[in-house]
Amino acid sequence: xxxxxxxxxxxxxxxxxxxxxxxxxxxxxxxxxxxxxxxxxxxxxxxxxxxxxxxxxxxxxxxxxxxxxxxxxxxxxxxxxxxxxxxxxxxxxxxxxxxxxxxxxxxxxxxxxxxxxxxxxxxxxxxxxxxxxxxxxxxxxxxxxxxxxxxxxx
Amino acid sequence: xxxxxxxxxxxxxxxxxxxxxxxxxxxxxxxxxxxxxxxxxxxxxxxxxxxxxxxxxxxxxxxxxxxxxxxxxxxxxxxxxxxxxxxxxxxxxxxxxxxxxxxxxxxxxxxxxxxxxxxxxxxxxxxxxxxxxxxxxxxxxxxxxxxxxxxxxxxxxxxxxxxxxxxxxxxxxxxxxxxxxxxxxxxxxxxxxxxxxxxxxxxxxxxxxxxxxxxxxxxxxxxxxxxxxxxxxxxxxxxxxxxxxxxxxxxxxxxxxxxxxxxxxxxxxxxxxxxxxxxxxxxxxxxxxxxxxxxxxxxxxxxxxxxxxxxxxxxxxxxxxxxxxxxxxxxxxxxxxxxxxxxxxxxxxxxxxxxxxxxxxxxxxxxxxxxxxxxxxxxxxxxxxxxxxxxxxxxxxxxxxxxxxxxxxxxxxxxxxxxxxxxxxxxxxxxxxxxxxxxxxxxxxxxxxxxxxxxxxxxxxxxxxxxxxxxxxxxxxxxxxxxxxxxxxxxxxxxxxxxxxxxxxxxxxxxxxxxxxxxxxxxxxxxxx
Numbered sequence: 001x002x003x004x005x006x007x008x009x010x011x012x013x014x015x016x017x018x019x020x021x022x023x024x025x026x027x028x029x030x031x032x033x034x035x036x037x038x039x040x041x042x043x044x045x046x047x048x049x050x051x052x053x054x055x056x057x058x059x060x061x062x063x064x065x066x067x068x069x070x071x072x073x074x075x076x077x078x079x080x081x082x083x084x085x086x087x088x089x090x091x092x093x094x095x096x097x098x099x100x101x102x103x104x105x106x107x108x109x110x111x112x113x114x115x116x117x118x119x120x121x122x123x124x125x126x127x128x129x130x131x132x133x134x135x136x137x138x139x140x141x142x143x144x145x146x147x148x149x150x151x152x153x154x
Numbered sequence: 155x156x157x158x159x160x161x162x163x164x165x166x167x168x169x170x171x172x173x174x175x176x177x178x179x180x181x182x183x184x185x186x187x188x189x190x191x192x193x194x195x196x197x198x199x200x201x202x203x204x205x206x207x208x209x210x211x212x213x214x215x216x217x218x219x220x221x222x223x224x225x226x227x228x229x230x231x232x233x234x235x236x237x238x239x240x241x242x243x244x245x246x247x248x249x250x251x252x253x254x255x256x257x258x259x260x261x262x263x264x265x266x267x268x269x270x271x272x273x274x275x276x277x278x279x280x281x282x283x284x285x286x287x288x289x290x291x292x293x294x295x296x297x298x299x300x301x302x303x304x305x306x307x308x309x310x311x312x313x314x315x316x317x318x319x320x321x322x323x324x325x326x327x328x329x330x331x332x333x334x335x336x337x338x339x340x341x342x343x344x345x346x347x348x349x350x351x352x353x354x355x356x357x358x359x360x361x362x363x364x365x366x367x368x369x370x371x372x373x374x375x376x377x378x379x380x381x382x383x384x385x386x387x388x389x390x391x392x393x394x395x396x397x398x399x400x401x402x403x404x405x406x407x408x409x410x411x412x413x414x415x416x417x418x419x420x421x422x423x424x425x426x427x428x429x430x431x432x433x434x435x436x437x438x439x440x441x442x443x444x445x446x447x448x449x450x451x452x453x454x455x456x457x458x459x460x461x462x463x464x465x466x467x468x469x470x471x472x473x474x475x476x477x478x479x480x481x482x483x484x485x486x487x488x489x490x491x492x493x494x495x496x497x498x499x500x501x502x503x504x505x506x507x508x509x510x511x512x513x514x515x516x517x518x519x520x521x522x523x524x525x526x527x528x529x530x531x532x533x534x535x536x537x538x539x540x541x542x543x544x545x546x547x548x549x550x551x552x553x554x555x556x557x558x559x560x561x562x563x564x565x566x567x568x569x570x571x572x573x574x575x576x577x578x579x580x581x582x583x584x585x586x587x588x589x590x591x592x593x594x595x596x597x598x599x600x601x602x603x604x605x606x607x608x609x610x611x612x613x614x615x616x617x618x619x620x621x622x623x624x625x626x627x628x629x630x631x632x633x634x635x636x637x638x639x640x641x642x643x644x645x646x647x648x649x650x651x652x653x654x655x656x657x658x659x660x661x662x663x664x665x666x667x668x669x670x671x672x673x674x675x676x677x678x679x680x681x682x683x
Binding site for chain 1: 544546547548549550551552553558559560561562580581582583585591625630
C-alpha cells in the first residue's frame with residue numbers, strides 16, 4: 001500500500017513537471033519577450049481597432065510629437081508619422097507605408113497593445129527626398145485607416 | 155551578254171507599261187498640237203530647259219540661272235497666251251479622235267451641204283451668215299447665241315435663215331456635222347476699206363475673221379452673192395466647188411495622194427519612235443540609276459486599331475529609313491510620298507512587338523529601301539477607364555524658419571481621371587503644379603492647376619482643371635514641458651513593463667509616470683536606413 005502511494009506521488013510529480021512547466025515557461029516568455037499578437041479579432045469582440053489621430057511631425061521628444069505640420073524642410077533631418085489608436089481590443093500589428101511621389105519608399109511594422117496605444121515611425125531625410133509624400137496607415141489585412149499627405153522641401 | 159540578260163530580266167511589266175503609256179502621251183501631245191503656235195513655243199521652252207540643264211552641268215552659274223528664270227516665265231506665258239489654242243486642242247469633241255485620231259483626219263463637216271445651201275439661199279435672195287471655227291476659241295468674242303445642236307442639212311439651213319424665222323438675223327456656228335448655235339451676234343469690223351455695198355452682215359463676218367482663225371460664209375440678201383471672210387480678207391466666191399475647196403482648206407481636209415498619205419504615215423511613225431526613245435531615256439535616267447542614298451525620319455502611322463483599345467505608349471514615334479534610287483527621284487521626294495504604316499489589326503491588349511518590314515513602308519516607284527531603324531516597334535495598347543484620384547499639393551521652396559505650415563486642405567480633394575487601365579494602375583495621386591512656399595507668411599488660400607502625368611491622362615468633364623488650396627500657417631513655439639503633460643492625456647499609454655493600463659487610470663496614478671510608450675523601433679525597421 002505504501003509502495004503504491006509512493007508510486008502515485010512520483011507519477012503525479014512527473015506529470016506536473018511535464019505538463020505545467022512548459023506552460024509556465026511559455027507564459028514567462030510571452031510576458032517578457034513578445035506580446036501575444038493575434039492576427040485577427042476573436043469572434044464576439046464588439047470593439048474595433050480605431051485610429052483616433054494620425055499626423056506628421058518633425059520629431060517625437062519624451063514621447064510627445066513636436067511641430068505637427070504638412071510641409072517639412074529637408075534640413076530638419078527627419079520626419080515622423082504619429083498615430084494613436086483607441087480602443088485597441090487586442091495586441092495587434094499595424095503598418096506605416098511610406099510613399100515618395102507614388103513610389104513605395106519603406107514599410108514599418110508597429111505593435112499595438114490594449115486598451116489604447118500611440119506609436120510612430122520615422123525616416124531620416126536626404127536631399128533626394130524632396131517632393132510630395134504620403135503615409136498609409138494599414139492593418140495586417142491591408143485595411144487602410146488613413147492616408148497622411150505631406151511634402152519635403154528645400 | 156550575261157549582264158544584258160540580267161538587265162532585261164530586271165525589267166518589270168509595270169516598267170514597260172510605264173514607258174509605253176508616257177510615250178503615247180508625248181506622241182498624242184505632238185499630234186494634237188502640231189502646227190499650232192503653242193506647239194512651236196513649247197518646243198522653244200523645252201529647248202531652253204535642255205540648255206539650262208547643260209549650262210548647269212557645265213557650271214555656268216549665271217547662264218543657268220537666267221535660263222531657269224526664262225523657262226519658268228515662258229511656261230506660264232504659254233498657258234496664258236495660248237490658252238484658247240490649248241483649249242481647242244484638248245476639247246474632246248470626240249473622245250476617239252482625242253485619244254487616237256489625227257486633227258487632220260477630222261473631216262466630219264459636210265462642206266458640200268454648206269456650199270450647196272449657200273448658193274441655193276443666194277438664188278432665193280435669202281441672207282445667211284455661217285461661221286466655221288478654226289482652232290481658236292472665240293466664245294468670249296461673240297454673244298447672244300441660242301443653243302441649237304441640230305444635224306447639218308440643207309433643209310435645216312434654209313429654214314434657219316428663212317426671213318420669217320426669229321433667229322434668221324444672227325449667225326450660225328457649224329462644228330463638225332452639227333449646227334451648235336444660232337442667232338449669234340458677231341463683232342463688227344471697223345475697217346474703212348470695205349466696199350460700200352457691204353452691209354452689217356459682211357462687216358460682222360469680217361469682224362470675226364479679223365479677230366480669230368474662224369472662216370465665215372456670208373450670203374447677201376440683196377445681191378444673192380456668196381462671200382467668204384478669212385483672216386483679213388473678204389472675197390466673193392463664184393462657184394460652189396470653189397467654196398468647197400476653201401472650206402476644205404480651212405478644215406485641213408485634203409485629198410491626199412497615196413504618196414502623201416505614205417509620207418504622213420511615216421512622219422507619225424517617226425514621231426512615235428522619237429517619243430518612245432525620249433521617254434525611255436527619261437525613264438532610265440529616273441529609275442535605273444541607283445546611285446543616290448538618303449536617310450529620312452518618317453513618322454509612324456498606326457492603322458486598324460482594335461475599337462476598345464487605345465495606344466498608350468510606343469517605343470518610337472518615327473523611324474529612320476535609308477533609301478536609294480536615282481538622284482532625280484531622291485531629290486524630288488516629298489514628305490507625303492514615304493509612309494510607314496503599322497497595322498494594329500492583330501495587336502492585343504498590353505505589350506506588342508511589331509516588326510518593321512518592307513510591307514509597312516510605302517515608297518514611290520523607283521525608290522528602294524536599304525535599311526530601317528529600329529527593326530521593330532513596341533506598342534502598348536490599353537482600354538481607357540476612369541479613376542477617382544486624390545489631389546495633393548506639390549510644395550516647393552522653403553518657409554521662413556519661424557513658420558510652420560500646419561494644415562492643408564484641397565477642394566475638391568479628389569478628381570476623376572480618364573486614361574488607360576495599365577497606366578492608371580500605377581497612378582495613385584494627381585499633383586498640383588509646383589507651389590512656392592517662400593512668399594507665404596500667413597494662412598490663406600489660392601488656386602492651382604493640376605498636372606496630369608503622363609500626358610495621355612485626361613480629366614473627366616466633371617472634374618475642374620484648378621483646385622482651391624487652403625492652408626494654415628503658425629509660428630513655431632518653444633517646447634513647453636507643461637504643454638507636453640497636457641498633451642499626454644491624448645495618447646495611449648502604458649508603463650515600461652509592457653502592461654497596458656487605461657489612460658484614465660494612469661492619469662490618476664500621477665502624471666509623472668505617464669509615458670507615451672513607443673512600441674516601434676522606428677530606426678531599426680526603416681528599410682531605407
